[in-house]
Amino acid sequence: MSKLIFCDASLVPLATLKAAVSAKRTERLNGENTLDFVCPARDAAVEHLNENTIVSLDGDYFDVVFLRREQLSNGWMQVSAECEHVSYRLNNPEYHLQYFTMSNTPGAILAALLSGTGFSVGTVEFSSVTTFSLQEACSRKAAVRLFAEYLQAELVFQGFQVNLVQQRGSTTPKELRVGKEITVISQSINKRQKDNSGNPLISIDCGVYRGTILALGDVVELDYPSLKIQSTLRIVSLSYDPYNPANLSIEVGNLASRLENDLYRIETQTVAKEKVYNGTRIGPSEGFVVERSDGKARTVMNATEGISVYSDEGSGLERQFYVDTNGRIIARALDIAGDSTFGGTVKASQLLIGGVNGNISFNQLTDTPTYPDDAYITQITRNTITTGYVNALSVTAGSVAAENLTGSTITGKMINGGILTGALVRTSASGERIEMDSYNRFQFYDTTGTVVGSIRLENGYLKLYTTNGQKIQIQSVGANMSIGAYGTGYKLFIDSTMDLGGNSILNVGNMLTTSQINTAIANAIAAHVSQYH
Numbered sequence: 170m171s172k173l174i175f176c177d178a179s180l181v182p183l184a185t186l187k188a189a190v191s192a193k194r195t196e197r198l199n200g201e202n203t204l205d206f207v208c209p210a211r212d213a214a215v216e217h218l219n220e221n222t223i224v225s226l227d228g229d230y231f232d233v234v235f236l237r238r239e240q241l242s243n244g245w246m247q248v249s250a251e252c253e254h255v256s257y258r259l260n261n262p263e264y265h266l267q268y269f270t271m272s273n274t275p276g277a278i279l280a281a282l283l284s285g286t287g288f289s290v291g292t293v294e295f296s297s298v299t300t301f302s303l304q305e306a307c308s309r310k311a312a313v314r315l316f317a318e319y320l321q322a323e324l325v326f327q328g329f330q331v332n333l334v335q336q337r338g339s340t341t342p343k344e345l346r347v348g349k350e351i352t353v354i355s356q357s358i359n360k361r362q363k364d365n366s367g368n369p370l371i372s373i374d375c376g377v378y379r380g381t382i383l384a385l386g387d388v389v390e391l392d393y394p395s396l397k398i399q400s401t402l403r404i405v406s407l408s409y410d411p412y413n414p415a416n417l418s419i420e421v422g423n424l425a426s427r428l429e430n431d432l433y434r435i436e437t438q439t440v441a442k443e444k445v446y447n448g449t450r451i452g453p454s455e456g457f458v459v460e461r462s463d464g465k466a467r468t469v470m471n472a473t474e475g476i477s478v479y480s481d482e483g484s485g486l487e488r489q490f491y492v493d494t495n496g497r498i499i500a501r502a503l504d505i506a507g508d509s510t511f512g513g514t515v516k517a518s519q520l521l522i523g524g525v526n527g528n529i530s531f532n533q534l535t536d537t538p539t540y541p542d543d544a545y546i547t548q549i550t551r552n553t554i555t556t557g558y559v560n561a562l563s564v565t566a567g568s569v570a571a572e573n574l575t576g577s578t579i580t581g582k583m584i585n586g587g588i589l590t591g592a593l594v595r596t597s598a599s600g601e602r603i604e605m606d607s608y609n610r611f612q613f614y615d616t617t618g619t620v621v622g623s624i625r626l627e628n629g630y631l632k633l634y635t636t637n638g639q640k641i642q643i644q645s646v647g648a649n650m651s652i653g654a655y656g657t658g659y660k661l662f663i664d665s666t667m668d669l670g671g672n673s674i675l676n677v678g679n680m681l682t683t684s685q686i687n688t689a690i691a692n693a694i695a696a697h698v699s700q701y702h
Contacts, residue, residue: 171411173206174225175217182225184214189412190247194226196385197406197420198337199314199324202254204231210238210246218248223255226411230255230328256326259286259310266312270462272300275320275333282312283331291332295320323386338386342401345421347393351375364423371402377417383407389421 173186192206204226208215224231231252238248258264264286271278275295283290286309301316317324317333325332345351355374362370373391377383385407391400406420456471467479467486478490491499595604601616610625622641623634633641643650654660 170414171227173204173411175214176223176225176230178221178223180223180225180230183217183222186214187212192410192412193408194411195406195408198386198403199317201406202256202326204252204254205250206252207247207249210248215248218250224250224252228328229326232257254326255329256288256310256331259283259288259313260308262308264309265306266303266309267306267458268460268462269303269312270300271302272298274298275316275322278316279313279331279333282309282316288329288331291325291327291330293333294335295322295333336386338384338388338404340388342388342390343383345375345389345391349378350381351377351391351419353393366423368423370423371400372405372420372422373402375419375421377419379415381417383417383419391421 173189173192174182175184175186176182186206186208188208190207190209192204194204196202204224208218218233218236220233220236222233224233231254233250234253234257235251236248237250238246240246266282269282271281273281274293274297276290276293278299278301279293280290299320301319303312303315307315313331314324320333322333322335323337325334325337347353353373353375357372359370359372364370383389383404385404387404389402389404391402400423402421402423404419405422408418410416455469456473457469459468461467464486465481469477469479472494475491475493477488479486480489481487489501493499593604593606596602599618600614602614604612604614606612608625610623612620613622615621621635621637621639623636625632625634635641643652
């Protein structure tokens with residue numbers, strides 16, 4: 170007699186359930202694999218029974234998926250649990266396959282189907298290289314089942330190991346006699362489904378008497394004239410009570426025909442090793458999807474978003490081309506080999522016209538732009554523009570040489586030219602500087618930006634002005650100074666007072682003669698001696 174063992178998530182045994190009110194382990198060929206039981210709540214093992222418990226039975230494992238605690242009319246408490254074999258985890262969404270195609274041995278294909286799930290490959294009784302393809306998204310559990318039916322194999326799940334065998338159970342027919350080994354409970358004939366020979370699907374539910382040893386998949390010979398049953402069938406489903414081995418029931422029948430394998434089969438002879446193939450599928454969410462077998466490219470087309478093309482250039486799948494349902498195109502790059510017509514505005518951060526015959530035609534434009542032609546530009550090289558005329562908002566260059574340069578602001582380290590025309594020329598924009606303005610004057614500014622003096626040609630006179638009360642000094646440092654009016658008949662006039670080291674000559678209307686100057690100097694010396702000596 171087997172017993173249920175409650176384990177934690179790491180499969181460590183925690184407690185053994187000593188007795189059960191009822192228990193039923195059911196398994197069907199390539200199908201259902203469940204365990205249900207009811208136990209009294211007073212059993213000490215129930216303390217370890219919860220929704221995260223893993224139940225072990227005969228070396229196999231089951232996840233608790235439903236749990237109910239209830240009080241009976243007699244006041245006793247009991248717990249009911251429904252469990253699924255751990256292989257049902259392969260139905261989890263995180264394991265779903267979007268597309269699958271592989272050409273290899275069945276063992277290698279099964280390993281690829283189980284990759285990343287925590288399940289491993291056990292016995293595989295098939296060795297010929299084959300090609301298997303899934304054309305639509307499905308769970309890993311469904312993919313494994315489809316692969317088994319594609320091979321005409323039968324699945325055996327033992328813990329976290331998956332096996333593919335030619336046939337489960339005994340291939341030698343076992344005779345089952347009604348009233349001795351079995352009791353027939355019911356029989357059904359379904360013409361909607363056929364076996365591999367085209368016969369209607371037959372299902373016979375039987376009770377098994379104590380002492381009869383049967384296994385799932387066994388071939389049996391059943392002879393029951395009362396129901397007109399006389400045929401060789403197989404045990405397609407088996408249920409038993411681990412706590413009461415005599416409580417055994419079976420379903421005997423012929424197997425339904427296999428899947429239409431052409432949906433999943435690709436002729437191996439036409440498949441090259443490691444070649445990339447396209448997988449297609451249609452679904453209500455994404456619509457029509459085509460995906461490369463190596464996962465490097467994907468195309469999606471539907472009526473809600475439009476058409477999208479994805480590719481992996483090293484950072485995962487990214488959308489490279491997109492057309493929405495309004496016809497708007499978004500693309501990483503667009504090459505147009507022929508003529509194209511644009512009805513709206515063309516915007517670009519950079520427009521390059523290239524090729525041997527590249528050109529721009531403005532013939533169809535209502536507002537034709539002005540652009541320089543050969544009459545203006547005589548030569549353009551990589552670093553030099555040679556032209557007689559430049560009209561631009563901004564020109565930045567290390568050197569500009571032109572016969573005529575006109576602009577509101579011209580900035581440069583050095584400007585060479587024959588003629589410089591402008592309203593204002595200055596040595597600096599602020600602070601101490603000299604300015605030449607349109608009033609024909611030079612103005613001098615101190616460090617605070619205040620005008621302190623100017624020179625101007627006015628009414629034939631070169632006039633020097635000062636605005637801060639300082640004297641105007643004309644000095645020669647380290648050399649003689651000559652001030653005079655040169656030419657026959659010209660004189661040097663001084664119209665105001667001249668300061669000669671503390672003495673002055675007032676109101677001199679004409680230039681003094683040498684004698685007058687000598688007399689003035691002698692008088693100045695005599696006055697100095699008289700005052701200080």
